[in-house]
Amino acid sequence: MGNSYAGQLKTTRFEEVLHNSIEASLRSNNLVPRPIFSQLYLEAEQQLSSLEAGSRADNEEEEEEEDEEEGSESSSPPVSYQMKPPPEGCCTTDGFCQAGKDLRLVSISNEHIEVPSGFLLVGAKSPNLPDHLLVCAVDKRFLPDDNGRNALLGFSGNCVGCGKKGFCYFTEFSNHINLKLTTQPKKQKHLKYYLVRNAQGALTKGSVICWKGAEFRGRQSSTSTCSSTLFQLPESSGLSGSTSSEPLPPANPSAPAGTQQTAAAIDHIPSTAAFSSAVYNGKESPKQQLMKNNLPALTRPSVLGTLTNSGPPKKRHKGWSPESPSSTETWNLQLNPQAPNRIKNDGGSLSSLPHSALVGPASSPMVGSGEPVSVPDNLLKICKAKPVIFKGHGNFPYLCGNINDVIVSPLLYTCYRNSQSLSRAYEQYGASTIQPISEEMQLLLTVYYLVQLAADQVPLIEDLEQIFMRSWRESHLSEIRQYQQAVPQPFPQVPSQITPVTSAQLPWLAGLAASSCNDSVHIIECSYSLAEGLSEMFKLLIEGKLIKTNYVVIICASRNRAIDSCIVITGKYQARVLSESMLSPSDYQKEVNYQLVTGKVETLGSFFSTLCPEGDIDLLLEKFYQENQGHISSSLSASVNKPTAVNGAGTAVCTSYEIERHQIRPFQLAVAQKLLSHICSIADSSTQNLDLGSFEKIDFLICVPPSEVTYQQTLFHLWHSGILLELGLEKEHLTKQRVEQYVMKLDAEAQIKFKVFLQNSMQNPHTLFVLIHDHAHWDLMSAMHSLYPQTELSTGLVDRLLNCREVKEAPNIVTLHVTSFPYALQTQHTHISPYNEIHWPSSYSNGVNLYHENKKYFGLSEFIESTLSGHSIPLLRYDSSFEAMVMALGKRFPRLHSAVIRTFVLIQHYSAAMMAVCGLSQMKNYTSVETLEITQNLINSSRQCPSGHGLMVVLRIPCVPLAAVAYERLYSVRERLALEDNFEIILGNPNSGITIGKHFVEQLKIWQKIEDVDWRPQTYLELEGLPCILIFSGMDPQGESLPRSLRYCDLRLINSSSLVRTTLEQELGLAAYFVSSEIQTEKAVVNDVLESDPEKLSSTDNEDEEIVTEGSTSEKRSPMKRERSCSHDSASSSSLSSKASITAFCTESSPPQAQGSNTEETTNNCERQKQKIDKGAQTTISKHLPPVTEQLDMKQNVKSAQVSITSSSSSPFSSSSSSSAPTHNSFILQTSQCSMTKASKQPPIVFLPKLVYDIITSTDSNGLPKSSSLLPYHSVMWASSFRPLMSKMMTCTEQSLYYRQWTVPKPIHMDYNNRNEGRMDTFHPRRLLLSGPPQIGKTGAYLQFLSILSRMLIRLTEVDVYDEEEININIKEESDRYYHQPGDMWPDLETFKKIPFDYTIHDPKYEDASLICSKLQTINSEDRSMSRRQEDMYTCRQTTRMRLSKYAAYNTYHHCEQCHQYMGFNPRYQIYESTLHAFAFSYSMLGEEIQLHFIIPKSKEHHFVFSQPGRQLESMRLPLVTDKSEDYIKSPTFTPTTGRHEHGLFNLYHAMDGASHLHVLVVKEYEMAIYKKYWPNHIMLVLPSIFNSAGVGAAHFLIKELSYHNLELERNRQEELGIKPQDIWPFIVISDDSCVMWNAVEVDCSGDRKSDYTWTERNVSLKQILQHIEATPNVTHYALIGMRKWSSKTNSAEIKEPFSCCHVHDFIMLNVDLTQNVQYNQNRFTCDDVDFNLRVHSAGLLICRFNHFNVMKKQIAVGGQRSFHIKSKVSDTSVSISPAQYICAPDSKHTFLAAPAQLLLEKYLQYHSHRFFPLSLKNYSHPVLSVDCYLNLGPQIAVCYVSSRPHSLNISSSGLTFSGLLLYLCDSFVVASFLKKFHFLKGATLCVICQDRNSLRQTVVRLELEDEWQFRLRDEFQTANAKEDRPLFFLTGRHI
DSSP states (O other): OOOSSSSOOOHHHHHHHHHHHHHHHHHSSOSSOOOHHHHHHOOTTSOOOSSOOOOOGGGHHHHHHHHHHHHHHHHSOOOOOOOOOOOTTOOOOTTBOTTSOBOBHHHHTTSOOOOOTTEEEEEEEETTEEEEEEEEEEEGGGSOOTTSOOOOSSOOEEETTTOOOOBOOHHHHHHHTTOOOSSOOOHHHHEEEEEEEOTTSOEEEEEEOOOTTOTHHHHHOOTTSOOTTTTOOOSSOTTHHHHOOOOOOOSOTTSOHHHHHHHHHHHTOOGGGOOOOOBBTTBOOHHHHHHHHHSOTTSOOOOOOOTTOOSOOOTTSTTOOTTSOOHHHHTBOOOOTTOGGGOEEOOSSTTOOEEOOOOTTOBOOOOOOSSOEEEOTTHHHHHSSOOEEEEOSSOOOOEEESGGGOEEEOHHHHHHHHHHTGGGGGGGGTOTTOOOOOHHHHHHHHHHHHHTSOTTOOOOHHHHHHHHHHHHHHHTHHHHHHHOTTSOOOSOOOSSOOOOOOTTHHHHHHHHHHTTTTTSEEEEEESSOHHHHHHHHHHHHHTTTTTTOSEEEEEEOOTTSOOEEEEEEOOHHHHHHHHHTTSOHHHHHHHHHHHHHTTTTHHHHHHHHHHSTTSOHHHHHHHHHHHHSSOOOOHHHHHHHSOOOOOTTSOSSOOOOOOOOOOOOHHHHHHHHHHHHHHHHHHHSTTOOOOGGGOOEEEEEEEEOSOHHHHHHHHHHHHHHTHHHHTTSSOSSOOHHHHHTTEEESSTTHHHHHHHHHHHHHHOTTEEEEEEEESTTSOOBOGGGGOSTTSOTTTTHHHHHHTSHHHHHOTTEEEEEEESOGGGGSSTTOSSOGGGEEEOOOSEETTEESSOOSEEEEOHHHHHHHTSTTBSSOSEEEOHHHHHHHHHHHHHOTTSOHHHHHHHHHHHHHHHHHHHHTTOGGGGGGSOHHHHHHHHHHHHHGGGSTTOOOOEEEEEOOSHHHHHHHHHHHHHHHHHTTOTTTOEEEEEOTTSOOOOOHHHHHHHHHHHTOOOTTOOOOSGGGGTTOOEEEEEOSSSOOSOOOOTTEEEEEOTTSOTTOOOHHHHHHHHGGGOEEEETTTOOSOOBOOSOOTTOHHHHHOOOGGGSOOOOSSOOHHHHSSSOOOOOTTSOOHHHHHHHHHHHHHHHHHOSOOOOOSSOOHHHHHHHHHHHHHHHHHHHIIIIIITSOHHHHHHHHHHHHOOOOOOOOSTTTOSSOOOOOOOOOOHHHHHHHHHHOHHHHHHTSOOEEEEOHHHHHHHHOBOTTSOBGGGGSOSOTTEEESOSOOOOOOTTOOHHHHHHHHHHHEEEOTTBTTTTOOOSSGGGGSOTTEEEEEOOTTSSHHHHHHHHHHHHHHHHHHHTEEEEEOOOOSOGGGSOOOOOOSSOTTOSSOOHHHHHTSOOBOSOOOGGGTTSOEEOOTTOOOOHHHHHHHOOHHHHTSOOOEEEEEOOTTOOBOTTOOOSTTHHHHTOOTTSOOOOEEEEEEEEEETTTTEEEEEEEEEEGGGGGGEEEOTTTOOEEEEOOOBTTOOOSSBOSSOEEEEOSSOTTTSOOBOTTTTTTOBOOEEEEEOGGGHHHHHHHOTTSEEEEOOGGGTTOOHHHHHHHHHHHHHHHHHHHHHHHHTTTOOGGGBOOEEEEEOTTEEEEEEEEEEOOSSSTTOOEEEEEEEOHHHHHHHHHTOTTGGGEEEEEEEEOOTTOOHHHHHSSEEOBOOOSEEEEETTTTTTOOOOTTOSSSHHHHHHHHHHHTTOEEEEEEEEEEEEBOOOSSGGGGOOOEESSOOOOOOOOGGGGEEOTTOOOOOEESOHHHHHHHHHHHHGGGTOGGGTTOTTSOEEEESOOOOOOTTOEEEEEOOSTTOOOOOOTTOEEEEEEEESOOTTOOHHHHTTSEEEEEEEEEEEESSHHHHHHHHHHTTGGGTEEEEEEEEEEESOOGGGOOOEEEEEEEO
8 A cells, every 4th residue: 555665764864854944944034834744755946857757876776676676576476456346337447537537648638637736647557558647636745756765655646537535545546547456556556657738738748756666667767878758759649749849948048059949849859750869969968958947847856867877787787898888879869950850750651750860870769678689780781771670569678789770760659659549539429438459459450561562562651550540440330330320431341349359369360460471571479578579580680581571570478568569671672761761851862962972882883884794884885986986977866967958848847846835725714713703702701801992903923942944934934924014014125134023033032032022012002912922832841940050041931931920911912822732731730721722623524524625634643544454555654674673783782872773773774775776786785675765766756857856855863963973974975975966965953044055055946936146945845846865853843844845754763762742743743744635535545455466565665656545546446567666675575684684683693695686676777667657647647537637736736826026135035936837748747757746745654663653553442542642741740640541532622621630730841830729810811722733734824813813903993884875865955045154163043043944854764764745845756766766775774884083982892991990890990889769750641650760870979969868869960051161061961772782882981082971871671780780880771661662762752751850850959059940951962872973074164255165074072062062052942953974975065054954863962941842752663753853843943953063873783673573472483474464453363463562553554554545655746644743654655744733833735635644643632623624635545543442433533534534344453462462553544
């Protein structure tokens, strides 16, 4: 129960403490003395270091003795112990307390745990959960100090799960936490670790609790090494990368900055790279210094062990001699403090171990325990490879001796540990019973995996993780199904739960599995510790007994403890690949450079020279050169050297040459439009992150990687796109210097250019700046990790520039990342919202071709597809003989890096192939078939074209020093062979431009028709047709495009050990290619190839074998036998030659002689080629292509972008225009001859390393290429091993979401610190990501996007306004009399009264309305009918696009800085609160009280008067007539609106020029909420609910009545203040919601004669117009004031008279005082303003139109009258109902309609009134008499309006006879005598309309209508409404 040795009081110590305590308390001011016992037992002022739990060195011997005692004790059998049975019903699950609460550290590490004062959190080990710690709170007095002493006897602890306190016995506590012990519970045995919080606040395992004499020291630690907890891995799964801490602040200012940052960097090492760094050059590592300095003072103390002690080991370590170096020194992990950015983990494979910045080969990072194992000397020399040891389960022994010859990796350990926490993902379903996969099962599955690997395969960590996950899911399938009913299972069903493997069975089962693999996997079982197994393995290696073995699995399994295991990679090939993969890219370059500089590669060169039978290759070359020097006019170079003469017929010149210019393809346009729609959606969102309305133009900057070729290429695209001129950024004469301002290379000078860009963006807030980051996956290094002196200056530049605060905060900068490999930008911490990703669309959807393109794209998937059976030529290949040579040499030269070996072998192959083609046929055996094919086709290509066009071969050598070596070697071989004019060798270095020989520059200039003397090619695209080998160097391609003459892409030298998805796809992206789709169709399927034809099947002569497609299958189908070119050996000889070369390397003897002579084949080459051209060409092209295709094809080849830039000043970039089209025959000839033409019609052939080929072409269980399941990018890592496989059916969007869920950035990634608990905050709102396959045309797409974005911004500043001429001008009375002078500003009242009222409607919107007659008009019926063609009536109204002026009214989409406050959207202001106020008044005509509601924002309350005690709304304040102020508008503006909450033009801030004004929106009750949402700072007048279905008449009616009522209230209120009633301002403005701009006409009358004048129209503010009208003399005498509607066709005559007395519409000022007794008709839907105007005039009131002012109305496609849809009341079907069905006979079974009766009436009369008034049709001289109202009877019927009111003004009807009479809801003023004054034609018709049938009869009787009119029963009608909808009734009759 307690300690047997600790806690006894030693008297001297006790007395000393007691004495000190008394003395201290006497001296101190503190009354409370310090407790003696805590002083005695707990040295609280020391700190607990979580780094080291080792013991003091001076206690060594004492400890050793106890160790031995402990060892003897442990050998005796344990005392059996029976635990007390748990209480009934409590939880007994391991890892949970009896209350059922989880205690496992992994589960509760982030939870807040209450720890009482004096308690510490410790981790308890349960024997049933070996990989978990259980969290307990224990009183620290019962825990030992650092020396293992002074722990009080007994125990005191609390349960952190359920909170139960006061456990006084450890036995009781262990029962509660379900330890389920079989031995006596001892706290020393089960309380193992202190638990500490890391920087993120997560609880992690800290140092070991130092129980004196406990077993931990034997297994865990030794004084001669640092403790294994130094870099202790967190117990949680692989999320540690995302939770690791920020760099700690340096507490030690004297420590050098580099050290501190290194430590920070080490701190960021994710769990996958958590190896222990024991010693840092003999001192404490900076990590330790840093942590010591920064540890919080609260934690417990610990003394760091003497890490550097190099004394003799403990006595049990026999055989230590003073001469041997101390084991400490051998563990010296040389961490380079200058390069922490290399500490990264690719995690992609076992071959992606942590790049630990190792200098040279020394690396054994795993700290071990137990007995050390000595690594034998000369291990590398004997084995020819460094074994790679993967730590597995349990403890790993120490290694000493020659540890430079082994590599130890923690990756497998991490994988095992991550897989242990698989089931956590299922805990949310409550599946606590599901156990993780056992350690035994993990190891067994690993053995199974290794057994099935082929000899040339390398294990991948992803494979293993998927195997574990699948196994785990299958074993728990039933439980998982229970919780995941809906999730489809990708795994096959297995029968019942798999029986668990026990540790005793494990070695036997592993051995059984390995027995079938021909000893490639060897199992070593050890009984005591791994040390013996490792020693045995080293012994077997030295003895050569593991030659056939690739993997050794060492298992130490015993019944009573967990298994220990490790796996050693002994296969030479696998060990080499895995060890090389530990190097970071920069270390890889350093290592290669080191080997080149130190001359280590010379042994390789001397070995090659021994292979050649005739001596050194150089001697052979020299001999050849001497022999041929005199007569170089060999057949090879002759054709190239002679100038390309043009034959008289024009047939000898190849005309297929063309460099593609910038032309937009359908795909690119579609992508540009997608980008634009994303920009619009950002602008439309309510977040106010992008205000497109405030931008007038766009500017941009394109950032590209620091590759000179990519830079020039982007400039080239930019120049030819014409975008700079289109955007108006540059003028016509564009120079290269100007174009360079828009493209920025991310190099040392980038910051200057970027600073200019930022300054421009700040100075031009109305310009939208688009920052385009092209090739965006390049350099995602965090700026924090690139501040080291030795790193490249450019690393971290992207982070520093594009993520700077200015870019993030600038509201006018949008960042667009463009990349082919977006994975690194799709992590859990990305800045880019998933909604802002744009993916390149696929060309096919459900088999339908979406975009018709004349080219087919060949990318990765197409290349992979070509390798499947059933396709003619595989485009992806590997070179088996090359691989065999490399493997053999790798074994011979184990110390050389494989990149060096591969490069030297390949250079040797190319050299030998060139010599073989030049006639030294014996050299064929020293190259591979594939290299010979490439070389032969390259050298012969220029001969086959009359103009000398040839092929390009790309030779990819990532390592720059190796590329330079290759260039020099190939260059010298070419010189010796006199081929310098046949093809060029170009060294493509990312940091420099292209250098090519003068001869080839001249050729290119001829082909491209360039006259500029100084022209040099600056991009690879300009090398079109040049026969060349391009040695493409640089660690990563940086976006360089290759020309269409590319035929071979040789990637055999790419770094195959760095298996990351981006890297692989990037390399393969070089070969991505567009093929003309007239030749290439979708699939290349072999037709009619019989397997019995080995000639065809084995043929690899691709140059002469086009990919056969559905378009041109003729070559395969033609009956003649296809002869093979002699550019290769036959299949048999090639295999022989490769075998020969392999034998040569393996046996180290001279190779056998060539098998048979191939010389004749070479000699006959030309003849056979020629034969084939003659035979094949005619067949292929003439016979089998239809004539149309022939023509198209011809045009395709001849076509050229006609950018004829002839003078050197026009363009700094090359450009070409094609010569005239050749004849048809010459086309056929040239097609079959020119290699370049052939190359451009089929994609290039790609050669890969075998390792990469296998990964690319193999698929996982979901059918995806294995490459796609690799780690996506080197600076990200998987969030968890527990992740589903990607699916083959995943779209790009789903892939993005997958990576966003399952990857996290490493600390070196720029997004690492972009973390926030509220996830949405981490996305930058103005950041977009465009991804698409490489070379598909993304540059063209984003340039097109800039173009359409610019056009859209211009479009946003424009608006469609109605532009129609006034109608019925010819009906106007032509009078010579003008009442006012053209320049008069205001009407003169007396003069104006003399102007007659013009009844005719001139507003074009009433073109289809009935004409109003007056006695003044003499209407010519022909004129009227001719002027209105029926088909024109319903066509779209004419509009014009106008640029918005600064005085425009805006809708809700406009939000500039100035009107933010006005709109109420500015976040700086408090959210606008509104209050709802009821306002009631009685109205006699309605016979009831009207209750309206005002919504008044707080900011607008000053416009209203409220009663003091109750804050009741009393009135709306009105100014005085005499008030004069420039700052405000006197008239309140009312805008009735419906259905236009977004599009209505209610933002009058700019229109009013900022002047104070009162603006009220009049809305229907059901729309109140939505209007309030969009216009929170506007006053709303809400109509009563009875008006929800009413028309505009109701709104006008209520506005006017409310305004008059308010005028009365204000008069009463202000009368008390002594103001006369007539002084209160009586006008209101009623404005349409579509009035957008206002104009004023300025008339200049300064001519000689009075009648001469000129006029100009300009845009003015509404404020200016209203203030001008309000200042009119005697303004209160006018009832209505309006203005013209704008038209571009306004003529002088219309404005010669400045004021008219006529109808006014759309925007009126209404005098509510004068018009008190004239009402709007509240029932009306249409023409209510015409009706009102007529009644105002008939009441004798003045209507004045200011002709010098006009209003522009915007065309708005939604809302307004369009919102009324007439549909059937019964069915929901939206069947259109014709107006003829709007009325029916009463009591009939007609379908009733769901629409207001008034609307049905008006619409019926508009279209079908001729049924009621047949005589009136086109009878304009006999109009229909309409009493007291104006209803639109359609354009073909004229009406005459009369008012029945006494004293009203009516036209004189004495001379008129009417063709009909319309009585609409007539009131008591209409009497029989009034009607009898009018005369009607015989047969004229009458229509009486009333509210019900009863009033219809009453009206007939009251008006004595039956005297003159004859009625029939069947002439009664009603609107098609149900009774409850109150239909209107009609009665028609005929005049007798």
